[in-house]
Amino acid sequence: MSPHELTKADKPKLVRGLPCVVIAAAQVDEDLRLCLESVFAHTPSDVAIAIASPRPASELNSLLVRCPDTRHEVWLATLPDASPGCDERELTAMVDHALSILSPADIALFSGPARVPEGWLNRLRAAALADTNTASASALANQGTLLALAGSEKATGDLTELAERVAEHTMMLRPRLNLVVGPCSYLRRSALELVGPLDRRLDLGSAIGIDLAQRCLLAGLAHVAADDIVVEPLPGRDSLDEETPAGLWERYPYLSQPIATAASGVLTRALEAARRPRPRLWVTIDARALGASLTGTQRHILELIRALAAHGGLRLRLVVSADTSTANLKLLRSLPRTELLPIESIDDATQRSTIFHRPHQVFGPADMRLALRLGERIVLNQLDLIAYRNPGYHADAVAWRSHRRVSRQALAAADRVIVFSSHTRSELLSDELVDAERIRIIPPGLDHLSPSAERRPKALEESAAGGEDANGFLLCLGTDFRHKNRIFALRLLAALRERHRWEGHLVLAGTHVPNGSSLELERDFMEQHAQLKHAVRELGAIEEEEKAWLMTHAAAVVYPSVYEGFGLVPFEAAISGVPCVFAAQSSLAEVLPADAATIVPWSSAESADRTNALLADPVARAQHVAAVLAAARRLTWAAAADAVVEAYKEALIAPVREASELSRAEVEREHEVQDLTGAHDALVAQLARERDHARRMYEDLNASVGFGLSLIGPNGALPDDIQRALLALSARPAVSGPAFRVAAGAFRAIRSVNARKGGGSAPPSQ
Numbered sequence: 102m103s104p105h106e107l108t109k110a111d112k113p114k115l116v117r118g119l120p121c122v123v124i125a126a127a128q129v130d131e132d133l134r135l136c137l138e139s140v141f142a143h144t145p146s147d148v149a150i151a152i153a154s155p156r157p158a159s160e161l162n163s164l165l166v167r168c169p170d171t172r173h174e175v176w177l178a179t180l181p182d183a184s185p186g187c188d189e190r191e192l193t194a195m196v197d198h199a200l201s202i203l204s205p206a207d208i209a210l211f212s213g214p215a216r217v218p219e220g221w222l223n224r225l226r227a228a229a230l231a232d233t234n235t236a237s238a239s240a241l242a243n244q245g246t247l248l249a250l251a252g253s254e255k256a257t258g259d260l261t262e263l264a265e266r267v268a269e270h271t272m273m274l275r276p277r278l279n280l281v282v283g284p285c286s287y288l289r290r291s292a293l294e295l296v297g298p299l300d301r302r303l304d305l306g307s308a309i310g311i312d313l314a315q316r317c318l319l320a321g322l323a324h325v326a327a328d329d330i331v332v333e334p335l336p337g338r339d340s341l342d343e344e345t346p347a348g349l350w351e352r353y354p355y356l357s358q359p360i361a362t363a364a365s366g367v368l369t370r371a372l373e374a375a376r377r378p379r380p381r382l383w384v385t386i387d388a389r390a391l392g393a394s395l396t397g398t399q400r401h402i403l404e405l406i407r408a409l410a411a412h413g414g415l416r417l418r419l420v421v422s423a424d425t426s427t428a429n430l431k432l433l434r435s436l437p438r439t440e441l442l443p444i445e446s447i448d449d450a451t452q453r454s455t456i457f458h459r460p461h462q463v464f465g466p467a468d469m470r471l472a473l474r475l476g477e478r479i480v481l482n483q484l485d486l487i488a489y490r491n492p493g494y495h496a497d498a499v500a501w502r503s504h505r506r507v508s509r510q511a512l513a514a515a516d517r518v519i520v521f522s523s524h525t526r527s528e529l530l531s532d533e534l535v536d537a538e539r540i541r542i543i544p545p546g547l548d549h550l551s552p553s554a555e556r557r558p559k560a561l562e563e564s565a566a567g568g569e570d571a572n573g574f575l576l577c578l579g580t581d582f583r584h585k586n587r588i589f590a591l592r593l594l595a596a597l598r599e600r601h602r603w604e605g606h607l608v609l610a611g612t613h614v615p616n617g618s619s620l621e622l623e624r625d626f627m628e629q630h631a632q633l634k635h636a637v638r639e640l641g642a643i644e645e646e647e648k649a650w651l652m653t654h655a656a657a658v659v660y661p662s663v664y665e666g667f668g669l670v671p672f673e674a675a676i677s678g679v680p681c682v683f684a685a686q687s688s689l690a691e692v693l694p695a696d697a698a699t700i701v702p703w704s705s706a707e708s709a710d711r712t713n714a715l716l717a718d719p720v721a722r723a724q725h726v727a728a729v730l731a732a733a734r735r736l737t738w739a740a741a742a743d744a745v746v747e748a749y750k751e752a753l754i755a756p757v758r759e760a761s762e763l764s765r766a767e768v769e770r771e772h773e774v775q776d777l778t779g780a781h782d783a784l785v786a787q788l789a790r791e792r793d794h795a796r797r798m799y800e801d802l803n804a805s806v807g808f809g810l811s812l813i814g815p816n817g818a819l820p821d822d823i824q825r826a827l828l829a830l831s832a833r834p835a836v837s838g839p840a841f842r843v844a845a846g847a848f849r850a851i852r853s854v855n856a857r858k859g860g861g862s863a864p865p866s867q
Contacts, residue, residue: 104165106158107176109202113149117205117290120226123178124211125196125305126154127189129164132335136214137164141171143219153178153199155191178202189304197299197308200288207290212283212305214335215242218264221285221330228275228327229287236292236322237314238275239282241267241331241375247362248282248326250375260333271329272374272754276367278324280360281314285332292317307346311360315353326362328371367756374753381416381438382749384409385454385475387468388419389444390461391429396580396612397669398484402460403429404549408742410436415746418442418454420471444471453477456749462488463511464504473514478752480745481515483535485666486528487584494582494617509534516752519543519745521667522688539755541748544692545667546738550676555653556646560638561608573605573656573716574638575682578648578670580611581618587611588622589661589703591637593682595630596709603713605656606636610643652677656716661700665689671697675729680722682712694728 105111113121122140126133140150150173152161158177165175178199200208207229209222221240229238241248243263250263281288283306296316299308314324350356362368386406391399409415417439421430433441442451457476462483463469472479488494489508495501512518512534520526521544529535577590587609597603613620627633643651652658658674660683668689671681683689684700699715701707715721 104152104162104175104177107151107178107199107202112202113174113176115149115203115206118207120207120209120222120287121149121151121203122209122211122222123151123153123196123199123203125192125213126152126156126161127192127213127305129154129156129160132214134164134168135216135335136211137168139216140211141169141173143217144173144222146172148222149174149176151176151178151199151203153192153195155179155195190301193299193303193305193308194301196305197301200293201298204294205290208288208293210283210286210288210309212286212309215284216260216333216335217285218261218331220268221264221332224268224330225285225287225327228325228329229289231275231325232323234322235325236289236317237281237324238287238327239278239280239324240285240327241372242284243331243333245334246282246284247280248372250331250372260331264331267331267375268329270374272371274328274367274371274374274754275325276328276371278326278362278368279314279318279356280362281310281324282326282362283310284334287327292322295320295322303346303349307349311345311349311356312352315356326368326371328375331375381414382456382746382753383416383418383454384456384458384749385418385420385442386458386460387471388433388460389422389425391421391433392424392426397667398461400549400669401484401545403432404546404738405460405741405745406433406439407436407549408546408738409745410439411739412742412746413438415749420444420447420475447471447474451475456480456752458482458745458749459511463507464488466503466507469507469511469514472511478516478755479511479514480517480519480748480752481511482519483512483525483529483666484521485525485664486532487582487664487666491584491617494614496616515539516755517541517748519748521545522691524688524691525666541744541751543741543744543748544736545669546741547669547672547676547733547736548738550673550733554646555650556644557650558610558640558643558647560640574654575605575607575657575659576651576655577607577609577659577661578611578651579660579662581609581613581620581623583617583619583622584662584664585611585619586661586663586703587619588626589700589705590659591623591626591630591633592705593659593661593700593708593712594636595633596705597713598633598636600706600709601713603716606638607659608638608640608651608655610640610648610651612642649677652679655679657682657712661703662686662689663702668692671729672733675726675733678726680715680725681729682708682715692732694732697725697728699725 115121122144124133124136124140137150137152144150152175154161154177158179161177178195196210196212207226209225225238225240229235239248241250243250243260250267286309288309296313300312301308303312317324345360386402386409388402388406390402406417406419410417415438417436418441419433419439420442421433422444430441433439451474453474454476456478457472458480459468459472460482462481462485463472472481489505492498492501495504512529515535516539518529518535518540520529520540520542523542526537526540526542529540530537575590575594577587579585579587581587590607590609594607597605609623627637640647652674655674656679658670658679658681660668660670660674660681662668662683664687666688668683671683671689671693674681680699681697682699683693683697684702685693685695685698686702689698699708699711701711715725
């Protein structure tokens, strides 16, 4: 290996924006040899390497002879008056000399010897170039620096293995620093040109780490930590371990003592992630909604969990309750890398996972407390805003206001909010509930939908016997919430019969809700249209097998919903080969083909005309089903799971927002108030019980004394201090009961003796 002398006249070919490596060598020793060996092995061969040292060139040449041969250009930076000794300021001068000669290249600087892993330069450079105003990027270290993964002891594991783990699990926060932290950093040429040369009066650590760093900051530039790369300092001491020159405090009086690398908590989070890289991201999902019935919401939760379990990059923990169905519990237990957490087993020892995912909106304060209790970061699905906006879906005004409050708290606290459609996103933005940065549109998958085992509902068996299936039936599927608009399905049926003499009937299938039901409207309509009495079948809640039969045997599915966050039913119908009559409302106008919308909102006559054409024309039916199926094929659960995992990762690196912290604090305060209120009510009840017990004891004692003699009260025979003592004693039933019984027995005995002496008779024992 034949190194070149680095001079202004003789230097490598350099390109602005591309790096060369400068290694500061205070000593020519084994540590420097190990550093060179590592840099040669893991640095692209077209990158020039310069060694800046005040030591004689002969010493450096002798060391290079013992290094493995390399294809790199190696240059030696020396000053004409270099001396055998090594003064710290001479090292600074030598490095500054090299930085000047190597213009216009960027500099990957080793302020001290260190070992590096494969890919170190590309990662370090990427961090420095991530923002136009970044002046430097400093690598993490396994020990001994202000960016160390461990304290005084070396981080465990081989450097190559450690670097791979850090690169795989880094949060890529690139936290801002106040300093340039050695021993390995990347200096951009634009920053060096902006602020000028190093101060040669300072030692190298102070000249670069503090002085150059502050001049860059004051000029409007920034420094970052490259939190996806780790190096090993040799022998493992920070260049800032030396005492900071007093003059720097005068230049930069704002610096803290000791000097801090950053003023925010972002660096702490970045280092924590790098210190404990996880083989899989730990996510807790609230699965308590998986009861016996599977509505659209429950189906989404179940299929999302299955897709996330199949993803492979997660460790899942599912919160379940006593209401979770046996079939769902069996399915959840069979999933890989998944554990179940019964809600009743959660206690102070239960650990928080990295992410808590609530796959549907919150409904009460307890939902928020659970999220904060079980996750460091929160991801929330907001399926729609109908309950937030509609007061009729709540028991009273107080319940509605409570729901709105907790919804705002949850949306403020969430690090990412997932919606199914742009329509819901627009609503969140228009009500200023969530900022655009935190919203992600991730529609559900549809590839789980397929015809399943069928069973005819028992309620329809009699109609089949009577021949009422001859003309087919329309199926209106869903709960009877007002916005589901089942009343329009009745109006559509009446218009079809009146305008087109259609002789089929309508089947209503779905659960009845306690608040916001359309049931009374439907009853009033039926009273006014008695001719429809035998044409409408009300099934109530149905099972999945019954739903499958209804879907495949219906002439068409009627889905007159006014408002949807997504709208699963039209896709289910198409997959069953049946057209769906729907209106292009809310998200349905977005996720479904516009020309497939049959309902004209909300004209029953025009809608009946278009529906009749769909029922009567096989070609139109086939085209309708094909169009909806084409839209469905784009939506897969694998794609949904990938997008959700990406949202998890984004939530991990999202900055801590003041609104989130205030929301979390508000939830905690409400919880504390509820606890205090409960404790107060319990105390009042306990005092009332003790007061009643004391009264009974006094009454028993007075009755035992007899002869109208009262021991207690304003005119009691006992002194006040004795009465107070008895009152205190009575507050402890475990003690007062036996004591008062003994006292009463003694009084009865005394009374009996006195009665015999006086010739009287004692009253009966109490």
